[in-house]
Amino acid sequence: WIEVTQARINTFADATGDHQWIHVDPERAAEGPFGAPIAHGYLTLSLFIPLFTELLDVQGVTTKVNYGLNKVRFPSPVKVGSRIRLVAKLADVEDVPGGVQITVDGAIEIEGGAKPAAVLQSLSRFYA
Template structure:
């Protein structure tokens, strides 16, 4: 369930609060292969299921950057900011990939709005996010994402 805010003042009121948890999405071999084609990263551990089955993880795994790229679609399930003219991905402060995501696994995002800071014409938010793997002890990714919203 998404939190919807209208404008920068309402967004500022959420600072320090939990944003909740997204729905689960499955990491399919088709998604991994499409990402490999888009990035040119065709390492066997991602795109060769037979060889990967005999590899260190016992199955093909998603690219770390594929997992990271899912932050935006998962994040849009958590927070919807209305009443602004522009929404910009400003970057990342920190990213870690504690555990691989095997093809067939499901992942979801939990998030917290760590900070809301004024910038010229708008605000910058810092979101602390964890991309969890269903049934796993360690997350797939832990990150701090920065976005800007302009009035």
């Protein structure tokens, strides 16, 4: 599990320049549609990497590369203080020059939430 703190949200806002009040203004966000600040969808998506690394230990490779995404949706917002985790299934493995490419179907779940924060299909390449 990874906790999504206000500090993490603020750091992401600074890095991306997205300072929308639903993310960085706790007082105003408390009065808003979600009742609290929420993480940026792309912050949630970016946490796929550390969450995925906890699930899969690939050995014997020198380089790991994010190759892309086929599908991404954000069904439910991640409120500040929530904890998220990744549930994933290996959908495909194929050879590419010098390595392999894997396709992973994933859902980033919110602890106690009815809907996932994100559903996605990720492609990663691993080179020897």
